[in-house]
Structure formats: structure tokens, C-alpha cells
Amino acid sequence: MKVLIVPNFSRADALEGARALEGWLLDQGVDVLWAHDKKLFPGVDDSAEGCDLVVSLGGDGTLLRAARIVGYEGVPIVGISYGHLGFLTAAGPEDLVATVEDALAGELHVSRRATLDVECEFERADGSTYVRHGFALNDLAVARGGAGNMIEFDVSVSGKHIDRLRGDGFVVSTATGSTGYALASGGPIVTPEFTGMVCVPIAPHTIMARAFLTSPSDVVEIEMSPERPSMRHFFVDGQPIAREKHSRGVRATVRRGRGDVILLDRSAQSFYDSVSRVFYGQVGK
Incomplete structure (x- = not known):
């Protein structure tokens, strides 16, 4: 298996989580690729070709970058929130390894998103x-x-x-x-x-x-x-x-768009959980 890691390079905690995730994946025998830091390599185009999973570590903006990398390739994306709201993400840093483990095992809910x-x-x-x-x-x-x-x-x-x-x-x-x-x-x-x-x-x-x-x-x-x-x-x-x-x-x-983006989350109710948390006064609760 092969996993592409797309972190928010401007957040130290996201980078720390990405390195920890890389170590765990390598221990499981999973190949790991990293997206490039756009500030250091602005002209480099990343690709998810041949990957089985893309993990975004950051906020919704980082997940959107992951989606641009995947395009219409159909590679599932799971987001770990290191941002303010994390509306599109599946879990927080405390559940990083468990969420990725479930994603690799095919145990997360699949949400197909129009483009x-x-x-x-x-x-x-x-x-x-x-x-x-x-x-x-x-x-x-x-x-x-x-x-x-x-x-x-x-x-x-x-x-x-x-x-x-x-x-x-x-x-x-x-x-x-x-x-x-x-x-x-x-x-x-x-x-x-x-x-x-x-x-x-x-x-x-x-x-x-x-x-x-x-x-x-x-x-x-x-x-x-x-x-x-x-x-x-x-x-x-x-x-x-x-x-x-x-x-x-x-x-x-x-x-x-001619294809969908595949986001992974915990359940079909994840969207409404996020709506309640973010837009109806439940942020931080």
C-alpha cells in the first residue's frame, strides 16, 4: 500500500503529526510519499497516482489542496483537523493513527462529493x-x-x-x-x-x-x-x-466535474454533526 501525506507546512503541530504518522505507516509496511511544501517548491506539481489513500493534516484549506492533487483519480482522502473549524475533516490529532488505520482497513464511511x-x-x-x-x-x-x-x-x-x-x-x-x-x-x-x-x-x-x-x-x-x-x-x-x-x-x-472526490469520515451523520458543531453554537463542545 502507498499513502500520500499532505500537511499544512506552516503549522508545527501538523508537521509533528505527519512525521509521527509516517513512522507508524512505515512500521506497518506502508510506503509513504509527502506532498511538497509549496513555499519552498512553488513549481512542483504533486500527484496521487498509485496511492491508496491521501491523508490531509491541517484545516479545510489543506484538504482542498489534497483534493486538487487527487483530482479525478478517485483516491480517497481522510482529513485530520489541525485548523480552526475542520468542517471537512474526519477527526482531530488525538485520533490520528486510529483514523488512518480504519481508513486503510476500509472501515470509514465513504462520502462522494461532486466537483x-x-x-x-x-x-x-x-x-x-x-x-x-x-x-x-x-x-x-x-x-x-x-x-x-x-x-x-x-x-x-x-x-x-x-x-x-x-x-x-x-x-x-x-x-x-x-x-x-x-x-x-x-x-x-x-x-x-x-x-x-x-x-x-x-x-x-x-x-x-x-x-x-x-x-x-x-x-x-x-x-x-x-x-x-x-x-x-x-x-x-x-x-x-x-x-x-x-x-x-x-x-x-x-x-x-466529470468525477467526484471521495472523502472519508466516521458516518453518514458526520456532515450534520459538523453543521451543529460549527454553525449552531457547538464549536468546542
Whole structure:
């Protein structure tokens, strides 16, 4: 067997846990790989190819990095929380070895999470365009830039124009991402079994705009208005989509990804346990 360890390299306790886990795995005859520290090796792409399990040690951001590494490979991910909330993680540091042992034995609950395929179009200063693609477990966010000006954009679903909005931006999330930026923008908490998309305006300059849900087969398109060329940014799971200098985003197209991410947790009720703990006053209880 082979396990990929993805720690939060900025947390000493997560690194300590990762080293302890590596020692235990090696004693069990399990091969161990480490993801690279992105600050020291920013150009290195990690892979989960050939791995049987990926262990994330950190917060939800670290687990999202693990999901980007796995992509559509179908390698299960188990998260150990060293962060503030740990909404997506399965256990805390005190249960590290026991949780990984159960994961390797196939004794944890399997939660299949829908993903997003994101296509962002950018325009260069000379008018030519190019496209960047992204993979998301949580969301795509279109957001205003550092100048602070509102952005104006059109939202369409499967070719049907919904509205032209002004505001701080727009979030298209999975059910998994519904408890992230989408929730902070006023969207609903959605069960992981939902495989459509959650669409939420960010601080819209109208009292009419509301969050809405799509079907799994829908395609959401956000097109920036040429009449208001404000600075704007495109983010996938909180990470900016790489773009060339002196170009600007003009369109984002979002559809359901071609595969799911497999998260391991203790039971089918783990999601609601986390909802109660994090969002209904049970944090730390």
C-alpha cells in the first residue's frame, strides 16, 4: 500500500503529526510519499497516482489542496483537523493513527462529493483572448478587485439569461462548498448528496437578487459587462486562476466535474454533526 501525506507546512503541530504518522505507516509496511511544501517548491506539481489513500493534516484549506492533487483519480482522502473549524475533516490529532488505520482497513464511511469544472476566459490588451481551466471541490468565485469598485456582470444558466447584477461578485459552489464562501454570502447549507450547483450573489446592489440551485446537468455562465470595465478576479477554491499580466477576466463557465472526490469520515451523520458543531453554537463542545 502507498499513502500520500499532505500537511499544512506552516503549522508545527501538523508537521509533528505527519512525521509521527509516517513512522507508524512505515512500521506497518506502508510506503509513504509527502506532498511538497509549496513555499519552498512553488513549481512542483504533486500527484496521487498509485496511492491508496491521501491523508490531509491541517484545516479545510489543506484538504482542498489534497483534493486538487487527487483530482479525478478517485483516491480517497481522510482529513485530520489541525485548523480552526475542520468542517471537512474526519477527526482531530488525538485520533490520528486510529483514523488512518480504519481508513486503510476500509472501515470509514465513504462520502462522494461532486466537483466543478471551471473555464475562465481572459482578454489581453490587444483584444485577443485565451482560456484557463480549473478544478474545484468547493467553488468558483468572481470577485471585485483591489480598487474596491463594484463589478457588473450577467448570469445565465444553460443558455437562459437570469439577470444583470452589480455587486462584489458571484459564487458558484458545490454542496461541499455551500458551507464556505457561498454560506458567508448568504447562501443555504446544502447536504453533500446534492449534486447540482449553488449560485450566490456577493453583496448585490439590489434587494431582489437571491441564491438559487441548479440541476447537475446545468451550465452556469458569468459574463462581465463591457460597460463597466472594473478590476475583477476569478478564484477556484480560494486560489486565483493564473492569468497573463495586463489581461482581464471576461467570462467564467462552470459545470459539474466529470468525477467526484471521495472523502472519508466516521458516518453518514458526520456532515450534520459538523453543521451543529460549527454553525449552531457547538464549536468546542
